[in-house]
Amino acid sequence: MGPGAAASASPVADLVVSALGKSFEPGTPVLRNVHFQVTTGQRVALIGANGAGKSTLLRCCMHLLRPDAGEVRLFGTPLGGLDAQALRRLRAQVGFVFQKHNLVPRLSALSNVLHGALPRAPLARAWLQSLAPAALREEAMHCLERVGLTHIALRRADKLSGGQSQRVAVARALMQRPRLIVADEPAASLDPVAGDEVMSLFSGLVKDEGLTMVFTSHDLVHAVKYADRVIALQRGEIVLDALSHEIDVAELRTLYA
Numbered sequence: 001m002g003p004g005a006a007a008s009a010s011p012v013a014d015l016v017v018s019a020l021g022k023s024f025e026p027g028t029p030v031l032r033n034v035h036f037q038v039t040t041g042q043r044v045a046l047i048g049a050n051g052a053g054k055s056t057l058l059r060c061c062m063h064l065l066r067p068d069a070g071e072v073r074l075f076g077t078p079l080g081g082l083d084a085q086a087l088r089r090l091r092a093q094v095g096f097v098f099q100k101h102n103l104v105p106r107l108s109a110l111s112n113v114l115h116g117a118l119p120r121a122p123l124a125r126a127w128l129q130s131l132a133p134a135a136l137r138e139e140a141m142h143c144l145e146r147v148g149l150t151h152i153a154l155r156r157a158d159k160l161s162g163g164q165s166q167r168v169a170v171a172r173a174l175m176q177r178p179r180l181i182v183a184d185e186p187a188a189s190l191d192p193v194a195g196d197e198v199m200s201l202f203s204g205l206v207k208d209e210g211l212t213m214v215f216t217s218h219d220l221v222h223a224v225k226y227a228d229r230v231i232a233l234q235r236g237e238i239v240l241d242a243l244s245h246e247i248d249v250a251e252l253r254t255l256y257a
């Protein structure tokens, strides 16, 4: 199946990327004419060799990095003309999870989850577990429950294992009540068992809640198992866009040759 072929499954698209291009140095494009759409409720894995452009594409999709060419529409809104405040408001509906979970080390797991509410509850220090309104605390505890971590709610983030930390990062993203989750190699810093557990939990929660998800991964088995659709980049271009159940992992490996 060729690029873009899996994009027409549903009429509602949370993310539409058209003719996207990006170069860091003149004459050496990192992204070239990238087109794809992510429909509501779809989980998409972005794969490709080191340097293929996956992280750059994710960042351009959120306008954390300005593309040089093309257009991104997030929840129907073209990002190009937005000022910083409007962009922030739109991005508040996106939950980000990164390889390094970026928790505040000296704060508890619960406080870190409360941080997820900041864009919609910017009360001074609302994110400190002792000062947060009861309703927010309850919601944060519920997010921790969904990732199976209520028993370590008051433990400092720097005392958690890698797998626990990444699950707290997932709970923090859920606390944002996002429509879309964007995750850059969410399991890359974890051992194979913890990585599989986090991806299974993460992808299951996203599916159960009907959220949309785009994640990058170097693990092709994860990509096919935890996404509905896989998009492969090679030197900044989409070379495969297919539904996971149509993909043979052995064939995917040839993209890395």
Ligand SMILES: Nc1ncnc2c1ncn2[C@@H]1O[C@H](COP(=O)(O)OP(=O)(O)OP(=O)(O)O)[C@@H](O)[C@H]1O
Binding pocket: 024, 030, 048, 049, 050, 051, 052, 053, 054, 055, 056, 057
């Ligand atoms: N800020 C930057 N300045 C200059 N070049 C950059 C910058 N960010 C990325 N690049 C280059 O763009 C290319 C794509 O990088 P990117 O990080 O998007 O790839 P990737 O597919 O995510 O790789 P990896 O799997 O190793 O994380 C690489 O050649 C990289 O060196």
